[in-house]
Amino acid sequence: MARHRVPAGARLHRPLRARAPRPGRELHAQDARRREGTDPGTQGPQAGGLSPGIIGTVSPTVPTLLPTATPSPGVAPLSLAERIDALLPQTQCTRCGYPDCRAYAEAVASGEAPLNQCPPGGTEGIRLLAQLLGRPELPLNPEFGDEAPRRVVYIEEATCIGCTLCIQACPVDAIIGAPKRMHAVLEADCTGCELCLPVCPMDCIALEEVSAGATGWAAWSPAQADAARARYAGRQARVARDAREEDERLAAKAAPPALQAQPTDDPKRAAIAAALARARVRAKARPQ
Numbered sequence: 435m436a437r438h439r440v441p442a443g444a445r446l447h448r449p450l451r452a453r454a455p456r457p458g459r460e461l462h463a464q465d466a467r468r469r470e471g472t473d474p475g476t477q478g479p480q481a482g483g484l485s486p487g488i489i490g491t492v493s494p495t496v497p498t499l500l501p502t503a504t505p506s507p508g509v510a511p512l513s514l515a516e517r518i519d520a521l522l523p524q525t526q527c528t529r530c531g532y533p534d535c536r537a538y539a540e541a542v543a544s545g546e547a548p549l550n551q552c553p554p555g556g557t558e559g560i561r562l563l564a565q566l567l568g569r570p571e572l573p574l575n576p577e578f579g580d581e582a583p584r585r586v587v588y589i590e591e592a593t594c595i596g597c598t599l600c601i602q603a604c605p606v607d608a609i610i611g612a613p614k615r616m617h618a619v620l621e622a623d624c625t626g627c628e629l630c631l632p633v634c635p636m637d638c639i640a641l642e643e644v645s646a647g648a649t650g651w652a653a654w655s656p657a658q659a660d661a662a663r664a665r666y667a668g669r670q671a672r673v674a675r676d677a678r679e680e681d682e683r684l685a686a687k688a689a690p691p692a693l694q695a696q697p698t699d700d701p702k703r704a705a706i707a708a709a710l711a712r713a714r715v716r717a718k719a720r721p722q
């Protein structure tokens with residue numbers, strides 16, 4: 435299937451803006467320590483939230499993500515693209531030159547793309563891919579970006595005009611707000627993809643480093659990747675449903691009078707007639 439390729443030049447790397455520390459910052463540092471296994475309040479590397487089929491530990495700091503080749507009884511085996519996708523960070527940032535992590539996974543599986551184009555996964559991500567594919571490890575290709583500490587965005591509330599453009603750009607629904615109302619970032623859900631930055635007409639979205647200098651998989655856990663994948667899938671489903679409903683609405687509006695509901699004084703009959711008319715329009719619009 436032909437894939438839309440995002441030009442590598444479209445990626446953004448904005449400098450950080452100075453910002454006063456907010457309550458809750460310590461949580462990020464603690465999270466980073468927990469991932470490193472240096473938080474005295476936890477027992478070693480984070481293991482919670484791992485996808486089924488993801489096992490073990492390969493280094494003192496990074497949980498092994500290699501999906502098992504042998505599925506559980508009754509479970510279909512994962513395709514190569516699915517196993518590669520399980521090793522990608524799921525920030526959906528497009529820095530690899532593909533529209534999302536799954537598209538890059540498919541390109542790597544087919545041999546179309548090399549395994550060193552994902553900056554958020556960093557060196558550890560490349561190592562895991564090389565291990566899975568039995569290919570040599572390569573350095574991260576700098577054309578696609580650098581491995582850097584994890585950042586999230588925040589919205590400068592006083593400047594936000596509530597245009598909703600950032601909400602529409604966010605691949606994981608990490609921004610909430612309503613038209614002409616101030617928007618806010620759900621920090622725990624922000625993958626730091628930076629896709630919301632270029633669309634803000636007020637330039638009121640800024641970046642903040644949250645991983646205490648840690649990069650790649652040392653700054654991002656499998657549980658966070660799983661959550662980002664789920665949020666992205668949920669958004670994709672919602673966007674597709676909205677588009678389908680809009681198509682149906684337009685088709686119903688354009689349908690000849692014979693296909694439209696006829697006026698009646700009986701509300702029950704009117705509801706049935708309207709439902710039948712919608713069903714006829716849907717049937718007509720369905721591909722043969």
Ligand code: SF4
Nearest residue numbers: 525527528530535552
């Ligand atoms: S996280 Fe990696 S694989 Fe996913 S879209 Fe970004 S660069 Fe591509």
Ligand code: SF4
Nearest residue numbers: 604624625627628630
């Ligand atoms: S809020 Fe912005 S940086 Fe964070 S995930 Fe959404 S689009 Fe990406």
